[in-house]
Amino acid sequence: MHNNSSSHFTSFDGSTLYYQHWASSQNSQPKKAIVLFHRGHEHSGRVAHLVDELNFPEFDFFAWDARGHGHSPGARGDAPSFSACVKDIQYFMQHIEQHYAISSENIAIIAQSVGAVLAATWVHDYAPKLRALCLAAPAFDIKLYVPFAEIGLRAFSKIKTNFFIQSYVKAKMLTHDHARSSSYDQDPLIARAISARVLLGLYDASKRIVQDAYHLYVPTQVLSSGRDFVVFQKPQKQFYERLPHPKKEFHVLEGFYHDTLGELDRDIALQKIHRFIQQCFDEPYQAPQLLNADKIGLSCAVAETLSTPFPAHSIKNKIWQQIKANLKFASRFSTGIKIGEDTGYDSGSTLDFVYRNQPESTQLLGKIIDQQYLNAIGWRGIRIRKQHIEQLLIKYIEKLRQQQHAIHIMDIAAGHGRYILNTISQLPERPSSILLRDYSALNVTAGQKLIHNLELEDIAQFIQADAFDQASLAATTPQPTIVVVSGLYELFNENAQILKSLEGIYQAMQHGGYLIYTGQIWHPQQEFIARALTSHRAGSAWVMRLRAQAEMDALVEHVGFKKVDQCIDEFGIFTVSVAQKLE
Secondary structure, eight states, X not given: OEEEEEEEEEOTTSOEEEEEEEEESSOOSSOOEEEEEOOTTOOGGGTTTHHHHTTOTTSEEEEEOOTTSTTSOSSTTOOSOHHHHHHHHHHHHHHHHHHHOOOGGGEEEEEETXXXXXXXXXXXXXXXXXXXXXXXXXXXXXXXXXXXXXXXHHHHHHHSSOOEEEOOOOGGGTOSOHHHHHHHHHOTTOOOEEEHHHHHHHHHHHHHHHHTGGGOOSOEEEEEETTOSSBOXXXXXXXXXXXXXXXXXXXXXXXXXXXXXXXXXXXXXXXXHHHHHHHHHHSOOOOOOOTTTTTSSHHHHHHHHHHSOOOTTSHHHHHHHHHHHHHHHHXXXXXXXXXHHHHOTTSHHHHXXXXXXXXXXXXXXXXXXXXXXXXXXXXXXXXXXXXXXHHHHHHHHHHHHHTTOOOEEEESSOTTOHHHHHHHHTSSSOOSEEEEEESOHHHHHHHHHHHHHTTOTTTEEEEEOOTTOHHHHHTOSSOOSEEEEOSSGGGOOOHHHHHHHHHHHHHHSOTTOEEEEEEEOOOTTHHHHHHHOBOTTTTOBOOOOOOOHHHHHHHHHHTTEEEEEEEEOTTSOEEXXXXXXXX
16 A cells, blocks of 8 residues: 655756655565656656555655656646756655665666656656666657648747647547546646747657767666557667667557556556566666776777768768868858867867957958857857856855865866856856866966966966876865866767876765766767867877767766755756765
8 A cells, every 4th residue: 555645846947846655554664666757748646556456565655756847847748847846856865865864776666658768868868777778669659640840940940938738639549548538628727838939849869869878878678659649659769679678678568548547457567567677676786887988889899980981082071071171161250160170179279269259350251151160059058068067166165164174176178278267257256266277288277377367366377287197186285175077078088087087086076075077978060070170199190989878877986975956957968967975
């Protein structure tokens, strides 16, 4: 038996979202939980029947009302973005872990339709240590039935920022269970519309997650409804085929409509889910082994392929050589592209131009090129990454102050140091010390000038130093309480090199201090960057090996840190995470 109650949790933007909790009457240790995520348009009450039907008396159950649904706030069917809903999951799961003392290793997720896409995106982007993931009829591609509907929605969304689309789905298209379809029609909490920004965000996230499912390291079961009038089955199969975990299953439930877990014969689906979850909990949790992902696996293979030039006389080589020539030509007019060509597109000078976010060319053509360049999705993501670093820096400075810790900040590869120094200069109380380091004399000179301009010379210094020199980092004085590593590890392939840097940081840092580190888990322009853009390293090609968030976290935790926080941009490219030194 389970005791039901309802409550609220506070999400990242201060919104309080509603959820239900069914507490197990059994006092099993460690505590275990199943978290349920409802379909689009619905709410937690529509999945409440699963608590008894799944027959897991030893588990606590949780189910939320997504923002804009059920008893949670917001316009019905709307949210600030699809990625905001994914971040809501992160805060919901943190709330469960902290408030109910249930660790993520002892949690399984069951999610359906749009809820399944939200859950899969969260697992991919935030890399939780989750025991099992069961996805029923994931809505990776919705059947809109109107030709060119998605194209039309995107075009209209440029004219009108946000608008709502009424669902065409009738209850009889969802389930053969007449009582359930009747209750759907009569339920006043059903949100029958969905906002364009959430729907288009769903499409974008779905394409990314299906494409990059190789980096989702959780035992996963996919249940596909055989007669689904709402979503397509093909991307569900593609997603499943790309999953890397050996414990994975794909089931087609013949004759089932879209409401897989609310179908008349849902016992067939629930028995499969019960068996899968039970088996996952019968064995101890095992974290994915990713420390050698730089030497074997998909990301290694892709980077290796992109590092290999095409044959000199091939058509592909000629195309890329022409693109590189076009960039050289554009650098005659564009300040931004000239900086990239001269110092590398991954250099501190390039990043400083991107952060300034203003066309700086003197000629009209150059200004137009600058603007297009700055609007590239990667640079937009970089600027959001900067905002996230600044937000987390302020947040954890405040945490340390509350704990009566002195604030000693170090950035081991600061570029020009603009985001650190600008943030610090706006604080009501200055930190005790700031140490900025960078390999480039050019960056050090520019950073020292910025320190002077901001009148921070009494607390800040900028030195030329190697971010991978473990001994140099470990000898840092005073011992830092916050260390920032931004945009550095993404530029280097070898994990052994990263581990040396992290070891040095860990040895230097005071107990209770925080590491703020960035990751690049996906990029829609990975091949363009590798084939056309040059790196700061002697003009070589800028070949990025994308690290899954799970891999980046594994490196950080291997040296002794514990991850405590994370942000990601709405495009799913750049993450900013926080880990703490607890021992």
